[in-house]
Structures are given as C-alpha cells and as structure tokens.
Amino acid sequence: MAKSEDLIKNLVALPHEYEWLDFKESWFSKDEIGEYISAISNGAALCGREFGYIVWGIHNSTHEIIGTTVNFDKDVDHEPFKHYLARNLKPSVAFEVEEAQIDGKRLVLLSVPAAKSVPTKFLSQAFIRIGSSKEKLSKFPEWEIRLLNVLSNGIPTIVSMAAPDYAQELTFEKLFMYYGAKGVALRKETFKKSLKLLTADGRYNIMALLLSDANDIPIRVSVFSGKSKADTLFSVKEYGNTCILYAMDKILEYGDAINIIQADERGRISERKDIPLFDYEAFHEAVLNAFIHNKWLGMNAPMISVFTDRIEILSHGGLGLEQDLEGFYKGVSIPVNEILASMFLQLRLSERSGRGVPKIVGAYGRESIKIEKNFIVVTIPFNRINVTPFELNEGQLTINPTVKATTNATTNATINATIKLTDSQKKILEKILSNPIITQIEIAEQLNLHRVSVTRSITKLQKLGVLKRVGSNKTGYWEIIENVL
Numbered sequence: 001m002a003k004s005e006d007l008i009k010n011l012v013a014l015p016h017e018y019e020w021l022d023f024k025e026s027w028f029s030k031d032e033i034g035e036y037i038s039a040i041s042n043g044a045a046l047c048g049r050e051f052g053y054i055v056w057g058i059h060n061s062t063h064e065i066i067g068t069t070v071n072f073d074k075d076v077d078h079e080p081f082k083h084y085l086a087r088n089l090k091p092s093v094a095f096e097v098e099e100a101q102i103d104g105k106r107l108v109l110l111s112v113p114a115a116k117s118v119p120t121k122f123l124s125q126a127f128i129r130i131g132s133s134k135e136k137l138s139k140f141p142e143w144e145i146r147l148l149n150v151l152s153n154g155i156p157t158i159v160s161m162a163a164p165d166y167a168q169e170l171t172f173e174k175l176f177m178y179y180g181a182k183g184v185a186l187r188k189e190t191f192k193k194s195l196k197l198l199t200a201d202g203r204y205n206i207m208a209l210l211l212s213d214a215n216d217i218p219i220r221v222s223v224f225s226g227k228s229k230a231d232t233l234f235s236v237k238e239y240g241n242t243c244i245l246y247a248m249d250k251i252l253e254y255g256d257a258i259n260i261i262q263a264d265e266r267g268r269i270s271e272r273k274d275i276p277l278f279d280y281e282a283f284h285e286a287v288l289n290a291f292i293h294n295k296w297l298g299m300n301a302p303m304i305s306v307f308t309d310r311i312e313i314l315s316h317g318g319l320g321l322e323q324d325l326e327g328f329y330k331g332v333s334i335p336v337n338e339i340l341a342s343m344f345l346q347l348r349l350s351e352r353s354g355r356g357v358p359k360i361v362g363a364y365g366r367e368s369i370k371i372e373k374n375f376i377v378v379t380i381p382f383n384r385i386n387v388t389p390f391e392l393n394e395g396q397l398t399i400n401p402t403v404k405a406t407t408n409a410t411t412n413a414t415i416n417a418t419i420k421l422t423d424s425q426k427k428i429l430e431k432i433l434s435n436p437i438i439t440q441i442e443i444a445e446q447l448n449l450h451r452v453s454v455t456r457s458i459t460k461l462q463k464l465g466v467l468k469r470v471g472s473n474k475t476g477y478w479e480i481i482e483n484v485l
Contacts, residue, residue, distance in 0.1 A: 004098040004099075004100045004109050005100045005101070005102055007053075007109065008055055008100055008102065008107055008109055009102070011053055011055060012055070012058060012063045012065065013063075015371055015372060015373070016372070016373045017060075017132045018043070018047065018129075018373065019040075019043030019044070019046055019047050019052075019128075019129040020040055020043045020044040020047050020049050020051075020052035020053070020114075020129075021040075021052065021053050021054075021055075022036060022040065022053075022054045022055075022129070022132070023054075023055050023058035023059070023060050023063065024054060024055070024056045024057075024058070024060070024068070024070070025056065025057065025058070025059065025060070025066060025068060026056065026057075026068045026069045026070050027056075027070070028070050028071075030076050030081065030084065031122075031123065032134075033054075033085065034084075034085050034088055034089065034122035034123065035122050035125070035127045035134055036054060036127070036134055037054075037085065037089060037093060037095060037110070037112050037120070037122060038089070038119075038120045038121055038122040038125070038126055038127040039127035039128055039129045039134045039135075040052035040053070040054060040112045040129065041093060041112045041113065041114060041115045041120035042115050042119050042120055042126060042127065042128050042129075042137065042147055043128060043129040044112065044113075044114035044115070045114040045115040045116070045147065045150055045151060046128075046143075046146060046147055046150055048150075048155035049114055050113070050114055051111050051112060051113055051114065052111075052112045052114065053109065053110065053111055053112065054109075054110040054112070055107060055108070055109055055110070056068040056070045056107065056108040056109075056110075057070075057105060057106060057107035057108060058107070065102055065103055065105055065107065066105065067105030067106050067107065068106060068107060068108055069106075070108050072097045072108065072110075082097065085122075088122055088123050089120065089121070089122055090120075090121050090122075090124070091116075091117075091118065091120070093112065093113060093120055094113055095110060095111060095112045095113070096110070096111045097109070097110055098111070115147075115151060116151070117151055118151060119137060119144075119147055119148075119151070125138075126138070126144075128140065128143050128144075128147070130143070156297060157297075157337070157339075158205060158206040158207045158210065158296050158297060158337055158339070158340065159196045159199075159205055159206075159207050159339055160199060160200075160205065161199070161205060161206050161297055162199045162201075162203040162204070162205055162206075163203070163204045163205055163206055163208060163209040167204065167209050167212075167215065167216075168203060168204050170204050170208055170209065170212040170213070170214075171212060171213045171214075172191070172211060172212060172213060172243075173213055174213050174242065174243040174245075174246055175191075175211050175212075175213075175243055175245070176188075176191075178243065178245045178246065178347075179347070182347045182348065184346060184347060192208075195207070195211070195339070195343065196339050197211070206296055206297060207339060207340065210243075210244045210296060210340075211243050211244065211245070212243065213242060213243060214241060214242060215240075215241060215242065216241060216299070217240050217241065217244070217296075217299055217301050218238060218240040218241060218301060219238075219239045219240030219241075219244070219247045219251070219301040219302065220236055220237060220238055220239070220240065220301075220303070220304070221236070221237040221239065221251060221254055221304045221305075221306060222235075222236050222237075222303070222304070222305050222306070223235045223236070223237070223305075223306045224305065224306065224307050224308075225308070225433060226307065226308055227307050227308055227309050227310075228307070229305065231307075232433050232434050233433075233434070233435075233436065234433060235436060235478075235479045236436055236477060236479075237254065237479070238470075239251055239254075240301055244291060244301075245347075245349075247301075248287060248288075248291050251287055251304060252284060252287055255280065255283045255284070255287070255311070256280060258277070258306070259276050259277050259278055259280050259283075260276070260277045261274045261275070261276055261277075262274070262275045262276070262277065262384070262385040263275075263385070275383060275385050276383075277382050277383060277384070278311065278380050278381065278382055278383060279363040279364070279380070281359055281363075282359055282360045282363040282364060282380060283311065283313075283380050285355070285356035285357075285359045285360055286313045286356075286360055286378040286380060287302075287304075287313060288344070288349065288350050288356060289315070289356050289357070289378075290302035290313050290314070290315035290376075290378070291315075291340075291344075292336070292337060292340055292341050292344055292350065293315055293317065293336040293337065293376075294315040294316055294317060294336070294337075295315075295316045295317025295318075295336060296337065298316065300316045302314060302315045302316070308382075309381065309382050309384075310379050310380060310381045310382055311379070311380040311382075312377055312378070312379050312380075313377070313378045313380070314375055314376070314377045315375065315376050316374065316375050317336055317374065317375065317376075318371065318372060318373055318374055318375060318376060319371060319376070328357060328371075357369070360378060364379070364380065364381060368380070368381070422457070424447075424449065424453065424457050425457045425460065425461060427447050428443055428447070428454060428457050428458065428461070429461065429466070429467070431443050431446060431447065432467070432478045436477040436478045436479065437477045437478075438478070440454050440455060440458065467479075
C-alpha cells in the first residue's frame, strides 16, 4: 500500500480534527485553501508537529471515505493553482499534494510543513485554527503570543518551563526517601542535574515542582453514590499537594483496597471461585500511564472517579505529539513527558515493553479507552458477582456479608453486620453524603435540629466507624469510611 494511503488511514482513524488536521469533501476556493495552508502550518507548529494535513474526500463529521473531485492541477488566473498558492505563501512553504485510492475512491492529501521561525502567511495575512475554525491570527493576541514563543523557544515541556515564582523554594526529602526505598542511589550533589529539575537559567521547573515535598497540585479520588457525576458525591480522597510518586502509590493502594474478592458460587460443584471486582493489573497500568503521559504544564493532575459500576481514570493532554492511534493500541509508546517516563523506568515502576495499553485492551477491549482531543479516559468496569457491597436504604447501612472488606482500615476480615440508624442520624448522613464539606452548624440549620443534637449524632456515627473527619474543623471534610460501607 502506498505511503500516502497508510497516512490517510491513520489520520481518518483519529477521533477529531485538530489544529494541524482538517477534512474536506470536494470544497474548493482558491484563496481560502491558501488561508487553510497558513492555519494548518501555524497550528502544526503550535502542537509541535513536523507537518499538518488537509485531506479531501473525507466526510467532515463521520470521517467516512466518500471520494473527491478536487483538482490542484487546474489553472487559476492563467497559472497552475499550485504555483498560485506557492507564490502567495510567505515564507515559502514546501507543501505537497498527493492522490490516493482507498476502497476505489479518489482522495487528495495536502501535506503542509510546520511554520519555522516566523508565522506562515497567505497574501500577507497569518491564520490559525481555533478548534475546527480558521481564523485570522491577529484576532487572537494570546494565540499569537503562544505561537511566537513556540517559534522562538520550541514547544514548552515540564523540563523547559519554569515553576511559578512562588514555587522556587523547594525541598526533596520525600524524593530521596522514595529512591532509597527502591534501592536506587540519588546523589544530593547531582540529582538536580541528573533529573533535569532546572531550566536553562537555573530556576526550578515544572518537573521539580511535581517531585517536591509540597506543591499546589491536588490529586483526588472522587467516589460517587451512583453511575454518573450527577449523583451524590460520596467522598473525596486527597492524595496530592506532595511528590507525585507518593500520590500515585497511594492511589494504587486505594485501588487494591477496594478490589474486593467475591465468592462465585454459581454452578459450584466442588471448589468455589474467588472473583476480583476488577482487573487490578489493568487498573495499575492505567494509573501509571495517566501519570506518565499527563499534560502537567497546566498544573492539572489525573482525575480518578469511582462509580458504583466502574472506575474512570482521566489524564489531560490527549495522544503524544508523534503518537498514531494504531501504534497507541499496539503498545508503541511515545511518552508525552520523556524525562518522567525515564524516571519511572529507572525506579522500575514501568517497562519500556509497552504492555500497559495492550493489557487494558486485553482485559476490557478498545472501547475501554476513550481518546479525545485534550484528554484520555480509561474505564475499568466492575465485575459484580454478588449484590452491591454497601447500601444506604430505609435508615439502614447494610453490609453484604459475602463481601470482603479490603480498605484502609486495620482489618481485612469479612464484615457481616447491619447498623441501625436513627432518623436524625440518617438525615445527617444524607446531608454529609451530598456535601462532604458541610459544617455542623449548617446541618443543624438545614435540618432544623439543635446543634447539640447534631454533635451527639455525629459523635455516635464516628464511634460506629461510619464517619471520619479529615483535616481540621475549619478546612477539612467528612469522609465515609469504607470498612463499614
């Protein structure tokens, strides 16, 4: 198969158009095509890609291959159209036009080199892609500043981009402890250089901030009482604001804790089967990938959401710059953060074998990984053999006796109990479930109860192991303790 046909198939497989990619059917406009070349060239530079592309013969929304009649060899104003485009593009852009046949349908591929040094202009005007729209660059000063900065300094990375001014007094005691626990030597005299924690001008970079003892990057596990984020927020676990290596380990420990082992009695003849709630290896690989490939530049951490039927693990930033879709699913990994990926290898947290995505796909199929323009979501579904392990119903907090409690409590024993709640305790708990940061005063006001009565009920719930206060009375929040639920 011709190289252009392979490339078109890879482009069509992408879920969206991008700043560097556009699909057309048979649309033709002599000047607008020049404007699109400017926009795609500048968009490719902004995204750190060597080339951008326009493909004719593809349905814009469905990406269906429909074929095209567009012709770049026609004459425009008594000169070949390609010459007209080349003459009006500044600086000169060595674009290429190729024809391809796929499923018996004619396609046209326009390959556009990324802008170098200065923005690409057509008829003295620079253009840019905002989403799927072509716009004049001058209308968007913030994009113009970004483009000029990229053209001058290259694509920003967690190594090249300095941490904020307020985060230039960092310490790394936890980092040294982590390396020590892994049996890997880290020298105080050279670690900043070896781990690339400084920018060219000697400031701490984003990489340093991620690995420091204290930062302002929250990493949370949000637990919902239903199957969507519209349902009640059950609890929020905060693992961030510290070295991300420790935060990641805590999330992995949490996943191991909630991965209850279920006794499968179905069709039993002799021995019963123990079935985990989900494939922990797939969860483990999804979390690792989320941390390695997350776009940390915006200080946005991966997000973990736990629902009654699944776990969702979201990382920001989409696919890596040169990562194609087929290679991604096959495990051909091109890290978004190369230095962070190298650190995970050094600490033996991950492998270069690229087994992560194939492991997830092998367990749950390609549909378990949703790739969008600015994020990737991995869904780990629950395989429930028994009824739900915890329920809040008619004033009773009921624990399924066949479910093994494996949480952050001190016991891993099987719990077989039903806790009776008074009407007041039930109402208070429901308020806390809907708002984990609610105060006792607010509960008393909303339920028209005396403050002393609320305090007494909350104290009882805490003694029963139903409720836990995380943090201070002023800035903390309430948490439902899983070993009871």
